[in-house]
Structure formats: structure tokens, C-alpha cells
Amino acid sequence: MFDVQSIRNDFPILSTLMNEKPLVYLDNASTSQKPSVVIDAVSSFYKKSNSNIHRGVFKLSEQSTEKYETARNTMANFLNANKREEIIFTKGVTEAINLIANGFAHSILNKGDEILITEMEHHANIVPWQIACEQSGATLKIVPVLDDGSLDIETFSKLLNKRTKLFCVVHISNALGTINPIEELINKAHQMDVPVLIDGAQSASHLNIDLQSLDCEFFVLSGHKLFGPTGVGILYGKECWLEKLPPYQSGGDMIEKVDFGGTKYKSIPGKFEAGTPNISGVLGLSKAVNYLCSIDFQGAISHENKLLEYATKTLESIPGLRIIGTASDKASIISFVFNGIHAHDVGTFLDAGGIAIRTGHHCTMPLLKRFSLPATARASFSFYNTFEEIDILSNNLRAMKRYFHD
Amino acid sequence: MTKVDIASLYHNIIIDHAKSPDNYGKLDTYTHFYEGHNALCGDKIIVYLKVEDSKIKEMKFESAACAICNASSSMLSDRVKDISIKEWESILSYFRRFIASPQNPLSFNNRLGKSFLAFKALEDFPARKKCALLPWETLEYALSEKVN
Known part of the structure; x- marks a missing residue:
């Protein structure tokens, strides 16, 4: 009740x-407030558990690693991802989209290709694609918005074509509140073999998200809009796509082996999580999701x-x-x-x-x-x-x- | 958190200028103009200037902006009429210092004119300081961009 x-x-x-x-x-569309359990989880990590993950052989570090990886399970369950490895921890939606756009610019896009976005996207789902197009010679195409703030689905269908390499769309417009019919959009895109990125920044706190049922290729969200801490978010990508994309940032923790003769990266999700992550943020986000499941x-x-x-x-x-x-x-x-x-x-x-x-x-x-x-x-x-x-x-x-x- | 006084910000002078701004519109002939934006909020102001013999003869402006920005633009357009570029530079630096710490009398100088004291309340509304500054900064840019 x-x-x-x-x-x-x-x-x-x-x-x-x-x-x-x-x-x-x-101002919840900007950032949501945090329940005590989240605030306590962050503070408790620093009071009792602080240590780096994936590194130490001492118990404290092993415990941190386990909590961090358990949080990945929590997020995978919450979003109903197929595999836990499909959940990448990022700083938030902005970093998640930049990661994908960077990968597309370097490994997928060629001159003449098209990226399809909509007129109601947040700058975080516009600017990375402008840069990716600039770098690759691809073209950015825009689905217009109708007077009532809904998407022009008819034009969307016309804009989809063989050159479209990705369709990026916001689930819920942060400026208008429009809930886009993403099931229909994903179906239409898939009929043309176009993969889909859903910006779930607003939707994860307002709707139940079932990634396997949605069947989108990418879904991104920010923890701080989901009652979690700032500076943490999720990139979900289908395994085949995450395997295809190159690392975004590189350095510690994302490698199997470093050698001047050549470096071998970790498999996913490690490949995309270079450096010490926002451990307390990840634990806080996981607590926020547990809180949502408890109410x-x-x-x-x-x-x-x-x-x-x-x-x-x-x-x-x-x-x-x-x-x-x-x-x-x-x-x-x-x-x-x-x-x-x-x-x-x-x-x-x-x-x-x-x-x-x-x-x-x-x-x-x-x-x-x-x-x-x-x-x-x-x-x-x-x-x-x-x-x-x-x-x-x-x-x-x-x-x-x-x-x-x- | 102490209480802020909304009436101190929306001072009569500011409301009057915002409701019926002086020198609103486009100059028929101008030597300089610039379109200034507040990247944070999307506000826009276009400043038109007629400059002759190192003197600002006239300023007009068009805007899509808030009351604070419109009042500041209106008062600025009155203040810069027939002043030398040198005087403009001097009042710009005074205004900048004044807005940085509006309650500090040392940073304020009567060269600006008494009416500008209406912006003193920005001390309590720091998020709105950029609204008051936008026309001033746009005028500064306009001077560096001559119309060919």
C-alpha cells in the first residue's frame, strides 16, 4: 500500500x-532526492568498507569487490538485462552516450552513414552524435516533434533507411514529459535492421524497465535521477554490441595484460571500466534500486x-x-x-x-x-x-x- | 536558510524598466551589433550601437530575456548615450565589481548612476547576477565586432 x-x-x-x-x-527531472538508506550506504562504505576493488588480496578489498559486483547483479535484475556483463557502470547518461558515440565514430561509422536522433533529445544525446558525425563523415538526421510534443512517427519511418547505423531516442522527454512509444519505435527500427539507443535518464524512475522485453541494443540511465548518488550511471548494451565497440577510456583495471608489444583488454564489462570507479556511488545506486523494490x-x-x-x-x-x-x-x-x-x-x-x-x-x-x-x-x-x-x-x-x- | 526578500530584487525601478524598456528595438543605422546568449538558460539579447569619433552615440536592443536582464539593458542603454569609449570601459569595470559584491559600498561608485543601486539585491540572488551582466557583456562584444 x-x-x-x-x-x-x-x-x-x-x-x-x-x-x-x-x-x-x-525539480525531480533534474535530480531526485535521496532516501536515508542511500545516504547511509555511501557514508557506511567510507566509514567501514573503504578499499579499492579488483586489486587487493586483503579481506577489505575482497569485500569491496564483492559488493561492487553484487551491485552489478542488482542493476541487471532491476532492468532485466540478459547478462550481468551487459551492465557497465559509468558517470551517468552523458558518459554512457559519449562512450557509445566514440565507439561508433571509430569502429562503425563511415562517410555516407546516418545517425538518426530526434528533435526532443537532451544535449547529451545530440552533441556526442554531432562530434561522432564530424569525425566519421556520417550525417545526423533528425525526427521532428509535433505541436503537442509527440514524435512525428510518420517522418521517423521515412527517415529510417539502409544508411541508418543507429537510432537514438529519449524514452521520456525531460523538457515536455512526453513518453515516447519506444516499443513501436524499436520494432520499426529493427525491421530495417537499425539498432536503437534509449536514453532512459527520466524513465527509470517513472516506469518499469524490462530490457529483454524492450529488446533495444543500448539503454542508459543516471543514478542521481533514480534516487541514487550523483556521478554514477548505467550503460546497458547487448553483449554483441559491447564486444564490437572499442574501449572508451583506457588505463588501469580494464586490461588483461599490458606489454609494449601489445596490450590485451579485459572482456566486458571490465573493458569499459578503466580506473578506480565510483565505488560508493555504485553501492548507493544499488541501495536506491533495492529501496524502490522495497516500496x-x-x-x-x-x-x-x-x-x-x-x-x-x-x-x-x-x-x-x-x-x-x-x-x-x-x-x-x-x-x-x-x-x-x-x-x-x-x-x-x-x-x-x-x-x-x-x-x-x-x-x-x-x-x-x-x-x-x-x-x-x-x-x-x-x-x-x-x-x-x-x-x-x-x-x-x-x-x-x-x-x-x- | 534565511528568508530572501523578493521585493528587494524586483525593485520598482527594475519592474518599471522591464515593463516598458527604454531604447527597445533596432537602430535604423548602426556601426556595431552583437547577439549575446546566456548559455546556461538560453536568454538572448541583441545590442545595436552607433559609434562615432570614439563615442557611443546611441544603443538600442532586442531581447528574449527575464525582467532583470531587460531592466539592466534598458538602464544601460540610457547610461551609455553619448559617452566616450573610455568612459564606457570605466563604468563597465565599475558595474562588474558592483555585481561581484553588490553590498560592498567600496566597490560601487556613483559614476554608474543611482538607479543602478536597484541591483544591490542581487547579493541575495547570486543565480541572477548573470542576467544583469548579459547586456553589458554583449555591448562589450559588440564594440569588438564592427559592422562591415
């Missing part, structure tokens, strides 16, 4: 004050959907407020603009009321350009948010309107 009040008690920051008001945290996650998702419905209705009733992104399938992310009040001024005014929202281009400048907007205000909800917080948001927005327009 999902009980939001008891869930809130698991997140210590939610009971703090901001500008002398109870903190109303509505009524279906109840949490259903609570988020009710929050989205209530917030949409409440915000729509504020005169002069326009919601950007009205696709039929949305996650609990609402972007909005006001006539005559810039998003930054909205953000600063709400901050004075203890409300944290994101304002700006949300690292999706091409998407905002498509809507002819320099910036939006964005409220993004997690399962620990409440209906009362939406009322506080709405009351502050109404007060703001009076303040700026009177």
Missing part, C-alpha cells in the same frame, strides 16, 4: 526549510499519475499560463510559460516561497527553438510529492501574477 507521508519520512531533505518555508521540491512501486507510479493529472488541471486554470507539451502519454513533468513573465522571474519568485523548479532551456535548445521559446518553467514531480504541494505551487503562481501585473 503506497503511503506518501511514510515515504516522505524516508527522504530527510523533504522536511527542511527553504527561505523559511517548507521545501517544496519540484509499492506500482502504487508510487499510480500516485505520480494522479499528481500529473491534478497539477495539469490546477495549472491550466491559472489565466495566462500555457502548458508546453500536451501529448496523450506523459510522465509527471510539466513545462509552462506565462504571457509577459519570463521563466527566470517565475523561478526566482517561487524560490522565495520555498519552491524549487527548473527554469531555462532544460538542455534541449533545439526543442525550445521548435516551440519558438527561449525558456520555460518546469515542475517535475516524484512519488514523494503531494497534492498540497501542487496547491502551494498554484497559490504562489497566482500571487506572482498579481505581483508582476499589478
Whole structure:
């Protein structure tokens, strides 16, 4: 049974004050808050277990290695990957996509090839591909977005062709909240033998992810948006693809043998994990996932959907407020603009009321350009948010309107 | 966390300038212009200048920006009318120091003009300092990019 009040008690920051008001945290699409179990796991690692992995023969190091590799199992189970070796720990989505793009630029792409992305991608799923295309002579193709913030599937189908070497698409738009029909997109791409990369930065915290059922070639996520620490994330890749790609970074821990006559790399996942990783971060992320499995996650998702419905209705009733992104399938992310009040001024005014929202281009400048907007205000909800917080948001927005327009 | 005073930031002077900015638009003839962006938030301002004999004769601007940036642009456009490049350089350095530590009276000098004291509240809103600085930095770039 999902009980939001008891869930809130698991997140210590939610009971703090901001500008002398109870903190109303509505910037979950940027980063989620951390439950005590995650904070404790990170702190406990440094207090009791700190030692490097894959190196020492002493017990402490062996224990660290075991915990780290167990975390890989946890993530593989959580995402239902086929093999634990298909889970690579990275710094986050940005590093994961850079790893794939770098590999494609060096080993897969040739002049005349195409990479297909969409107009609603985060910069992290645009810029690495621009660079990969620049390096390889491939061309970047863009699937447009429709007025309601959904993808133009018809054009997507037309853009897929024999030259397409990879289709990269965000699962849930961080700027609009649109949930893309990735099953359909993956099917269509596979019919043309095009592999698919899913940016799951937003989706892993809002939806159940089943990688074997999705059948995508790559799936990436960031730990800090999934109630885990910053600086840790996951790259999932099908084994055959991870074998095909060259190492991204190189050095310690990713080798079998180093010799001036030639160096032999470890097999996956070690090949992609050079240097000492973010061990405490990995353990924290694994704890976050265990936490999600311990609560009524279906109840949490259903609570988020009710929050989205209530917030949409409440915000729509504020005169002069326009919601950007009205696709039929949305996650609990609402972007909005006001006539005559810039998003930054909205953000600063709400901050004075203890409300944290994101304002700006949300690292999706091409998407905002498509809507002819320099910036939006964005409220993004997690399962620990409440209906009362939406009322506080709405009351502050109404007060703001009076303040700026009177 | 102490309370911030929203009214101190959205001072009457700032609201007035933001609502009806002076010198908004494009100059019919200009010698310099530059499109400045705030990479962090996507705000945009275009500064047009007419410079003659090492003097800024006139500035106009167009923008898609917040109240702080628009007010700063409007006040800047008034302040730089008919001043020498030398004076511009001097007030730019004063404004930069002022915004860096708005509450420090030593860093502020009346050469800017009293109305700019309205930005004192940025001390409590450090995230918004870049909004006030954007037009100033754009003007600086504009001066280095002459229209051919």
C-alpha cells in the first residue's frame, strides 16, 4: 500500500526549510532526492568498507569487490538485462552516450552513414552524435516533434533507411514529459535492421524497465535521477554490441595484460571500466534500486499519475499560463510559460516561497527553438510529492501574477 | 536558510524598466551589433550601437530575456548615450565589481548612476547576477565586432 507521508519520512531533505518555508521540491527531472538508506550506504562504505576493488588480496578489498559486483547483479535484475556483463557502470547518461558515440565514430561509422536522433533529445544525446558525425563523415538526421510534443512517427519511418547505423531516442522527454512509444519505435527500427539507443535518464524512475522485453541494443540511465548518488550511471548494451565497440577510456583495471608489444583488454564489462570507479556511488545506486523494490512501486507510479493529472488541471486554470507539451502519454513533468513573465522571474519568485523548479532551456535548445521559446518553467514531480504541494505551487503562481501585473 | 526578500530584487525601478524598456528595438543605422546568449538558460539579447569619433552615440536592443536582464539593458542603454569609449570601459569595470559584491559600498561608485543601486539585491540572488551582466557583456562584444 503506497503511503506518501511514510515515504516522505524516508527522504530527510523533504522536511527542511527553504527561505523559511517548507521545501517544496519540484525539480525531480533534474535530480531526485535521496532516501536515508542511500545516504547511509555511501557514508557506511567510507566509514567501514573503504578499499579499492579488483586489486587487493586483503579481506577489505575482497569485500569491496564483492559488493561492487553484487551491485552489478542488482542493476541487471532491476532492468532485466540478459547478462550481468551487459551492465557497465559509468558517470551517468552523458558518459554512457559519449562512450557509445566514440565507439561508433571509430569502429562503425563511415562517410555516407546516418545517425538518426530526434528533435526532443537532451544535449547529451545530440552533441556526442554531432562530434561522432564530424569525425566519421556520417550525417545526423533528425525526427521532428509535433505541436503537442509527440514524435512525428510518420517522418521517423521515412527517415529510417539502409544508411541508418543507429537510432537514438529519449524514452521520456525531460523538457515536455512526453513518453515516447519506444516499443513501436524499436520494432520499426529493427525491421530495417537499425539498432536503437534509449536514453532512459527520466524513465527509470517513472516506469518499469524490462530490457529483454524492450529488446533495444543500448539503454542508459543516471543514478542521481533514480534516487541514487550523483556521478554514477548505467550503460546497458547487448553483449554483441559491447564486444564490437572499442574501449572508451583506457588505463588501469580494464586490461588483461599490458606489454609494449601489445596490450590485451579485459572482456566486458571490465573493458569499459578503466580506473578506480565510483565505488560508493555504485553501492548507493544499488541501495536506491533495492529501496524502490522495497516500496509499492506500482502504487508510487499510480500516485505520480494522479499528481500529473491534478497539477495539469490546477495549472491550466491559472489565466495566462500555457502548458508546453500536451501529448496523450506523459510522465509527471510539466513545462509552462506565462504571457509577459519570463521563466527566470517565475523561478526566482517561487524560490522565495520555498519552491524549487527548473527554469531555462532544460538542455534541449533545439526543442525550445521548435516551440519558438527561449525558456520555460518546469515542475517535475516524484512519488514523494503531494497534492498540497501542487496547491502551494498554484497559490504562489497566482500571487506572482498579481505581483508582476499589478 | 534565511528568508530572501523578493521585493528587494524586483525593485520598482527594475519592474518599471522591464515593463516598458527604454531604447527597445533596432537602430535604423548602426556601426556595431552583437547577439549575446546566456548559455546556461538560453536568454538572448541583441545590442545595436552607433559609434562615432570614439563615442557611443546611441544603443538600442532586442531581447528574449527575464525582467532583470531587460531592466539592466534598458538602464544601460540610457547610461551609455553619448559617452566616450573610455568612459564606457570605466563604468563597465565599475558595474562588474558592483555585481561581484553588490553590498560592498567600496566597490560601487556613483559614476554608474543611482538607479543602478536597484541591483544591490542581487547579493541575495547570486543565480541572477548573470542576467544583469548579459547586456553589458554583449555591448562589450559588440564594440569588438564592427559592422562591415
